[in-house]
Amino acid sequence: MKQKIPTVIITGAGLGGLSFYHALIKNKDKKEFNVKIFERESGPQDRWQGYHIGINNFGARSLINCLPSSVASNLPKGMPNPIPDIECHGFSLTDHTGSLLLKPPSKQFEDVYGVANSTSFSAIITYRDRLRDVLLEDVPVQWGKKCIGYEETEEGVWVFFEDGSKEFCDILVGADGINSPVRKQKVPELQIFYFGITQINADVAVPKSLIDRLIEINGNCLFQKTLGLNGDVTFVIYRLIPIEQEQENKNEPHYRASLAFSYPTKLDDNEKIEVDDNNPGSVIDHVKYMIRKLRPECDLTNVMLELWSLVPRTVPDPKKHPFKTYNPVQRRQMQDINPLSVNAWKSSRVTLLGDAAHAMSPVLGLGANNAIQDADVLSQALVNYSPENYLSCIKEYENEMLKRTSADVLKSRNSTLRQSSPVGYFGTIFRNNIMRAVNFVMNTFDYDFFSRK
Incomplete structure (x- = not known):
């Protein structure tokens, strides 16, 4: 008798859930599953889909493991190849x-x-x-389906x-984010x-002249972080690939950049700061106020203020906005x-993947990479699935996931x-002296204290 094909349901069509979907389809010659993926959003452009991220060697390796060649061939749409002698895909940390x-x-x-073979x-x-758009291609996501239990x-x-509907499956994978009902x-x-x-985040279109000033101060690494005296941190991550612009801004190339500014929350409490989080202009003014208050007058401070001045204060005209979707800036804890x-x-029969299990600070850029690794590890474990041993497959995945991601959560x-x-x-x-000493050792002996071994 032909054995019934088991059903796997994935709740959440983010990077982790989609990578897992593709991995199960890719491995169907080893083990076939009926895979269904559900997403609470009403459509692929219903919600803004995030900033620049760094895919490291571990994440890249797992991503390629998960994707069939037809999908992998489109990866340059989401992660364009580095521009030789112009872009430095690395990280730098400076003082204020x-x-x-x-x-x-x-x-x-x-x-x-x-990167994957490194x-x-x-x-x-x-x-x-x-990248999410690439992973969504030809995936039959069922939209507007929020899992509640x-x-x-x-x-x-x-x-x-x-919506009152229900589905039956052999395995449920909650990939539905930090507020996951499945995890709860x-x-x-x-x-x-x-x-x-x-922390406040924003995506902006930055003119070449301003990027050039930033590079002159902070160097040419595409990840740039600065530390202040009061626990305040600025972060800029960008690509030197010109973006499409509206007609009036074509006098010079513009580049897409992601900004972040963070500070101890008690600084707001101490001064009884009032900000209207539903008003992007109010949040932008607050960020600039905090930068002026916490940072000394210098070229770097001026560049940071100019970068935040580029953030739209109102919802932009979608025909002129260089990104598909717009996310109003908000303060977040x-x-x-x-x-x-x-x-x-x-x-x-129920397990978790990505932020649903191990949301982590974005400081080390490990969140998306771990979600993709989860997809890779879980798909490999389920290759050995049978109705009799499904628990051992899930346990194999969870043991590896818990150990790996907890270490990265705590490190972050x-x-x-x-x-x-x-x-x-x-x-x-x-x-600063301690950090410079560490920097000397790392670069003298080509050793990175911060990477996973």
Whole structure:
């Protein structure tokens, strides 16, 4: 008798959920599944899909493992090949005046395949929204289907949706983000950790002249972070690929850049700052006020103020806006989830993937990479699936995922808390000297203390 093809349901069509979908389809010659993917959004452009991200060698390797060649061939749409001798796909950390503190060694490669095959830390700057578009191509996502819970039986899992419908499956994978209803039911004791740090993010179109000034101060790395005296941090990540512009701005090339500014939340509380988070202009004014208050008058401060002045204060005309979707700037509290903060996970037909299990601080750029690695590891574990051993397959994945991601959550958390701790003038001297010493060792011996070994 022909064995029934098992059904896998994925809730969440982000990078992790889509990578997992493709991996199961790619491996159907080894193990065939009926795969269904559901997303709470009403359509692919319903919600803004994120900033630039760095796909590192671990994430790139897993992404290529997950994708069939027909999808992988389109990856340059989301992660264009580095421009030789112009772009440096690396990371630099400076103080509040632009003086270099850290620039870990990073190998430069021709494309994502070179990054994937690297044995040392490397990364490629990627447009998150365009990468998602690539992963969505020809995927039968069922839109407008928000999962609100599930019920396990001996035979499988009933998955319930907000519209009143339900679906039955053999395996349920919650890839539905930090507020995942699947996680809240499966591991209700798993709590969100709040950093006490406020962060504001934005995507902007930056003229070449301003990018040139930034490079002159901070160097040519595409990831650039600066540390202030009061726990304030600025972050800029960009590509030197000209974007399409409206007619009146074609006098010089413009580049897409992602900005972030963070600071200890208590600074707002101490001054009783009032900001209208529903008014982008109010948030932008607040960011610029904080930069002026916390940073000294210098070229770097002026460039940061000019960058934030480029952020749209009102919803732009979509015909003229250079990005497909627009996200009004908002203040957000930084948070994470350590999946090993509970004593034990009970493996079952229901498991978690990506931010649903281990949302982490964006400081080290490990969130998307871990979600894609989850997809790779889980798909490989399910190659051995049978109705009799499904628990061992899920447990194999969860054991690896919990160990790997908890280490990265805590590494990102510790790095975030250190960088966001006020140090004052004399503390800055000590901190900067320590970082410069670490930088000397890393570059002298070609060793990166911060990469995963």
